[in-house]
Amino acid sequence: MGKSSKDKRDLYYRKAKEEGWRARSAFKLLQLNDQFQLFDGVRRVVDLCAAPGSWSQVLSRELYEKQQDTATPAKIVAVDLQPMSPINGVTTLQADITHPKTLQRILDEFGGEPADFVCSDGAPDVTGLHDLDEYIQAQLILCALQLTTCMLRAGGTFVAKIFRGRDIDLLYSQLRFLFDRVICAKPRSSRGTSLEAFIVCIGYKPRPGWQPTLELSKSTEEFFEGSGIGRATTLEHLELPEEERCVAKFVACGDLSSYDSDATYTLDENYQRISLDPVQSPTAPPYKKALELKRRGEMVRK
Numbered sequence: 001m002g003k004s005s006k007d008k009r010d011l012y013y014r015k016a017k018e019e020g021w022r023a024r025s026a027f028k029l030l031q032l033n034d035q036f037q038l039f040d041g042v043r044r045v046v047d048l049c050a051a052p053g054s055w056s057q058v059l060s061r062e063l064y065e066k067q068q069d070t071a072t073p074a075k076i077v078a079v080d081l082q083p084m085s086p087i088n089g090v091t092t093l094q095a096d097i098t099h100p101k102t103l104q105r106i107l108d109e110f111g112g113e114p115a116d117f118v119c120s121d122g123a124p125d126v127t128g129l130h131d132l133d134e135y136i137q138a139q140l141i142l143c144a145l146q147l148t149t150c151m152l153r154a155g156g157t158f159v160a161k162i163f164r165g166r167d168i169d170l171l172y173s174q175l176r177f178l179f180d181r182v183i184c185a186k187p188r189s190s191r192g193t194s195l196e197a198f199i200v201c202i203g204y205k206p207r208p209g210w211q212p213t214l215e216l217s218k219s220t221e222e223f224f225e226g227s228g229i230g231r232a233t234t235l236e237h238l239e240l241p242e243e244e245r246c247v248a249k250f251v252a253c254g255d256l257s258s259y260d261s262d263a264t265y266t267l268d269e270n271y272q273r274i275s276l277d278p279v280q281s282p283t284a285p286p287y288k289k290a291l292e293l294k295r296r297g298e299m300v301r302k
């Protein structure tokens, strides 16, 4: 395969490099924002699972750079297991969103004030074992949701990546207990052939008296006790009467003039000669150690 073959197959990948985004995912958040005006009035935002940082770049451009001359520009906190290269106006935390201590680190950045908007584009490393991958992804979404319920202001918005697997309507139903509106959105830059979509949860409405607290010793069921989320036995097998299960409205974002992420577009001759390099090389890729060993001639087969 030639150097430009991915550029040819994936127009958003190519456009991301042209426009300086660290990943093509930037277009997903931009298209979601076009559809739902997610950034309106937002002062404090948390980007969970943020590396390499294209969503944080979008937030920086739309919320920090446009307001930097005002007395209080938006505060953006980005969290990931991986280290991230700096982005203008973004505080990066290298932390695990499944660990309760991460919550306090985020709140400290906001001086104890709640967030207006939390987004999560989290995805675990895939093992190739389909059921296990689906389970870990579901757990990651639950962790992002738990964290969100502890730091989002009433009326705030939560957006997270989901995979529309078997029991996704259960998640929609659970979310409907916590938010006024739950929409399943598919940006045009997300491949039609992928099960990926985004839940857009608008108008956070925690049940009065429910005080979500994160503790290592607490199970997910204990965490949501009192939240009003149905009658949980385990959260994955939540018992909801048929009338309480809900199918979220499905919205495709990005109009027909947007590029189709599953189509192949031709490259002009000029582009083929000067195929662009990625905007940001991975900061700590797993293959780095192997490359170092190889360079030092220490890579030996045992």
Ligand SMILES: C[S@@+](CC[C@H](N)C(=O)[O-])C[C@H]1O[C@@H](n2cnc3c(N)ncnc32)[C@H](O)[C@@H]1O
Pocket (backbone or CB within 6 Å): 022, 023, 025, 026, 048, 049, 050, 051, 052, 053, 054, 055, 056, 079, 080, 081, 082, 095, 096, 097, 098, 121, 122, 123, 124, 125, 140
């Ligand atoms: C698809 S990438 C996010 C891309 C990002 N939104 C962007 O636009 O550049 C998924 C990220 O989830 C992160 N992640 C997975 N599990 C995590 C966890 N438990 N805590 C924090 N980050 C996690 C991974 O390290 C990875 O960087």
